[in-house]
Amino acid sequence: MMVSMSNERSQRARRRRTAWAVPAAAAVAVGAAVVVPSVASADAHPSLPSVTAEQLLTQVQSGTTRALSGTVVETVRLGLPALPGGSDSASLSWQSLVQGTHEARVWVDGPDRQRIAVVGTLAESDVARDGQDLWTYASDTTTATHTLLTGAEHETAGGASAERVPAQEMSPQALSAQVLAAVGPSTTVSVSDTAKVAGRAAYTLSLVPKGSGSTVHRVLIAVDAATKVPLRVQVFAAAAAPALEASFTSVSFTAPAASEFTFTPPAGTTVRDETAHQHSGSGRTAPAAGADDHGTAARPTVHGTGWSSIVEFPAGTNPLAAAAASGPARGGDDQVSSTDLLNRLTTTLPNGDRLLRTALVNVLQTADGRVFAGAVDASLLESTAAGE
Numbered sequence: 001m002m003v004s005m006s007n008e009r010s011q012r013a014r015r016r017r018t019a020w021a022v023p024a025a026a027a028v029a030v031g032a033a034v035v036v037p038s039v040a041s042a043d044a045h046p047s048l049p050s051v052t053a054e055q056l057l058t059q060v061q062s063g064t065t066r067a068l069s070g071t072v073v074e075t076v077r078l079g080l081p082a083l084p085g086g087s088d089s090a091s092l093s094w095q096s097l098v099q100g101t102h103e104a105r106v107w108v109d110g111p112d113r114q115r116i117a118v119v120g121t122l123a124e125s126d127v128a129r130d131g132q133d134l135w136t137y138a139s140d141t142t143t144a145t146h147t148l149l150t151g152a153e154h155e156t157a158g159g160a161s162a163e164r165v166p167a168q169e170m171s172p173q174a175l176s177a178q179v180l181a182a183v184g185p186s187t188t189v190s191v192s193d194t195a196k197v198a199g200r201a202a203y204t205l206s207l208v209p210k211g212s213g214s215t216v217h218r219v220l221i222a223v224d225a226a227t228k229v230p231l232r233v234q235v236f237a238a239a240a241a242p243a244l245e246a247s248f249t250s251v252s253f254t255a256p257a258a259s260e261f262t263f264t265p266p267a268g269t270t271v272r273d274e275t276a277h278q279h280s281g282s283g284r285t286a287p288a289a290g291a292d293d294h295g296t297a298a299r300p301t302v303h304g305t306g307w308s309s310i311v312e313f314p315a316g317t318n319p320l321a322a323a324a325a326s327g328p329a330r331g332g333d334d335q336v337s338s339t340d341l342l343n344r345l346t347t348t349l350p351n352g353d354r355l356l357r358t359a360l361v362n363v364l365q366t367a368d369g370r371v372f373a374g375a376v377d378a379s380l381l382e383s384t385a386a387g388e
Contacts, residue, residue: 044195044196045193045194045195045196046194046195046196046201046225047194048194048201048203048225051191051203052191053189053190053191053205053206054189056191056203056205056223056228057180057183057189057205059223059228060176060180060205060221060223060228060230061177061180063173063227063228063229065173065227065228065229065253066108066109066110067108067109067110067253067254067255067256068106068107068108068173068229068251068252068253069105069106069107069108069251069252069254069256069260070105070106070198070248070249070250070251070252071103071104071105071106071248071249071250071251072103072104072105072106072172072246072247072248072249073102073103073104073247073249074102074103074104074245074246074247075102075245077241077243077359102118102120103118103119104116104117104118104119105117105119107256107260107261108256109255109256109261112129112130112131113129113130113131113256113258113261114128114129114261115127115128115129115260115261115263116128124137124139125137125138125139125140126263128261128262128263129149129261130258130261130262130263131149132148132149132150133146133147133148133149133263134146134147134148134149135147135263135265137263137265137269139266142266142268142269142270143269143270143271143272144263144265144269144270144271144272145271145272145273145274146271146272146273146274147274147275148273148274148275150275172221172222172230172231172232172233172246172247172248173229173230175230175233175246176221176230176233179207179219179221179233179235180207180221182207182209182306182307182309183207183306184305184306185210186209186210186211186305186306186307186308187207187208187209187210187306187307188206188207188208188209188210189205189206189207189208190205190206190208191203191204191205191206192204192205192206192220194225195222195232197222197224197231197232197247197248198231198247198248198249198250198251199250200224200225200226200231200251201224201225201226202222202223202224202225202231202232203222203223203225204220204221204222204223205220205221205222205223206218206219206220207219207220207221209306209307209308211307211308212377213307213308213376213377213380214307214308214375214376214377215237215238215359215360215361215362215375215376215377216235216236216237216307216360216375217236217237217238218236219233219234219235219236220232220233220234220236220242221233221234222247227253229253231247231248231251232245232246232247232248233245233246233247235360237359237360238359239359243359243360244360300312300313300314300317301314303372303384304384307375308374308376308380309374309376310372310373310374310376310380310381310384311372311373311374312370312371312372312384312385313370313371313372313373314369314370315368315369315370316369317371346365351367352367353365353366353367353382353385355378355381357378360375361373361374361375362374362375362376362377362378362381363381364378364381364382364385366385370385372384372385
């Protein structure tokens with residue numbers, strides 16, 4: 001496998017995308033959890049025309065809204081210990097995104113124009129895409145990266161591209177799409193009370209997994225009555241309060257101005273230019289860890305379906321170690337090695353496996369290097385790892 005700057009960017013992009021997408025993905029396989037306080041309203045349950053669960057589910061899944069802008073508030077309550085570098089509410093680092101409260105402005109106008117601005121106290125991080133131009137900026141480091149998306153990378157960036165801007169992943173619209181991927185015969189679907197979210201009347205779609213094994217007890221999706229766009233997603237585990245929530249506090253379905261997607265680095269910013277899918281000529285390096293004989297990265301395997309799905313990462317592609325190693329280097333109390341960070345987050349089991357346990361998602365790293373993750377009971381991870 002050719003190791004290049006493009007691979008490194010793809011890995012960083014996947015980590016960013018996973019950090020945002022993880023809240024919803026937790027309901028179907030892996031991830032973290034995001035929670036925000038519900039938006040209060042003088043008219044908490046507006047009167048709306050009757051709709052069946054099947055009708056509402058179909059309307060949400062077949063929605064055609066491509067443009068929106070608004071403010072999303074997220075709070076992570078995984079029950080994890082305080083993490084170094086996690087106090088920066090404007091950071092795009094995984095330490096920050098798996099704990100605390102975050103506010104972000106989101107703009108979306110189709111797959112080729114997306115932007116997210118995560119706002120903190122005297123700090124801001126931006127990721128913006130306008131066609132072939134992709135910008136990533138962090139005010140705390142006064143650095144910006146400009147990536148030119150070319151060829152196949154540009155053509156697929158609106159879909160499964162590793163360089164895709166995480167603006168859509170951050171919105172309740174995209175998070176609900178990932179949650180709804182788990183809906184099937186193993187789910188009881190109903191319409192519960194109406195709601196008022198971001199000042200808009202909404203239906204509440206209720207999803208309750210059947211059977212046992214999943215840590216997800218129910219999911220509530222507030223669906224805009226007019227556009228059928230999800231405005232809020234709440235995932236409940238064992239506790240009475242939601243273990244995961246992402247909600248608009250304000251939203252508009254008017255296409256954002258083109259200028260919103262044009263990023264200009266502030267004065268004094270150090271800019272690094274890159275091109276996606278750069279190749280280093282005829283030179284060839286040894287295949288990366290976790291790659292097959294042809295240098296192709298080994299792909300994760302999914303065990304089970306629906307709410308009890310488990311993702312297995314092959315040995316050599318440890319996402320726990322990669323995440324720990326990607327933490328920011330900080331001084332003082334925030335200085336910690338990746339090994340120390342893993343020790344802080346995981347418990348060593350008698351057989352040598354290591355378990356990361358959270359309120360919603362559990363992750364098992366076996367002694368032979370494999371990693372199993374899912375919104376399932378830890379015992380199910382262990383039995384899957386043992387081949388039972």
